[in-house]
Amino acid sequence: MNFDVQQLLRDNIRRLTPYSSARDEFTGQALINLDANENSLGSPLTKWYNRYPDPHQHLVKEAISNIKGVSAQNIFIGNGSDECIDLLYRCFCNPAKDNVIICPPTYGMYEVSANINDVEIRKAPLLDDFQLNLAHIETLIDEHTKIIWICSPNNPTGNSINRQDIEMVLNNFNGIVVIDEAYINFSRQKSFVQELPEYPNLVVLQTFSKAWGLAGLRLGLAFAAADIIQVMNKVKPPYNISQVAQELVLQALKEVEQVNDMITELVSMRDALSEVLAQMPVAEKVYPSDANFILVKIKEARKVYEFLLSKSIVVRDRSNVLLCNDCLRITIGTEQENTALVDALIEWMNRNKQ
Secondary structure, eight states: OOOOHHHHSOHHHHHOOOOOOHHHHOOSOOSOOOSSOOOTTOOSSSSOOOSOOOTTOHHHHHHHHHHHTOOGGGEEEESSHHHHHHHHHHHHOOTTTOEEEEOSSSOTHHHHHHHHTTOEEEEOOOOTTSOOOHHHHHHHOOTTEEEEEEESSOTTTOOOOOHHHHHHHHHHOSSEEEEEOTTGGGSSSOOSGGGGGGOTTEEEEEESSSTTOOGGGOOEEEEEOHHHHHHHHHHSOTTOSOHHHHHHHHHHTTOHHHHHHHHHHHHHHHHHHHHHHHTOTTEEEEOOOSSSEEEEEETTHHHHHHHHHHTTOOOEEOTTSTTOTTEEEEEOOOHHHHHHHHHHHHHHHHHHTO
8 A cells, every 4th residue: 555645635735724713823821812803791691602712622632532542633523523524525535536435325425525525426335234345346446536435333224344344445545544433332343543553544433423422512523644634624614613512522521431321221222122123023124233223124114104203203214225125224212212113113013914
């Protein structure tokens, strides 16, 4: 492998002089801040938010660094993982020239962001067991292929991608390999974050939206080599993470034990619900899951979906997604919510004599 991040960059990004905010030009504490055109009289809230937040989220990165065992210089914090995805396109992919590879069925924002940035999408569908088709991926790569996207555990299928297959891609592709680990906390698989020193072309995405239960804060993470993180910081908006979000996530990061307890409970409920669904005639197949959801092949999936809606139960109909014919994706809820789902499915079967 001959990976050179500077060769991958778009020319305009390589030449870009980033916006220099007031907080970039001064660091530390001051008694009087008259540099950022803020409202010095405060705000209408009990806690004042009249000052701009730390544009580089130093305290949050330090806390994450202590938990993950990764240097703060290898951490990027985005306004959700979706900002991280978009930034990787904007940094490395030349519109109407470069291409990326995705492996459907997979997370839809890889393709949406590619379309927004006018980047060609090349598709290497997963095999029937939802694993990578390495031979197909190889045929799609050319000199304009900049990124290969791999979601593991995968959404919507829930399975983890074989580690050896991911390593094969990392070792043989000169572009960037993004491993989206949004659901890694629910998996027995080891994160690739600790492998950063081995792979200069590796970007690992994680999020506070799933296991940490902070979807409303919109905080995503990218872990990568320092030179990749520097480029992302160069392109991002100056204050992409609000002060409120930074304060709340710092509080949450002190509660790792509570989060681990929630993960354990969710995994236990996931496995229990999988067993119950597998015994139901309406469920033709319950796919193994390493995430906080289950993909289930359902007889008359669309009708079942609509029946659940009539009971005020919303699941995700994935029937129109490649390899997911007649499949519903079911997020693990509370114990009461899971019971209500099972009861509704029993009612459906009784009505339809299944």
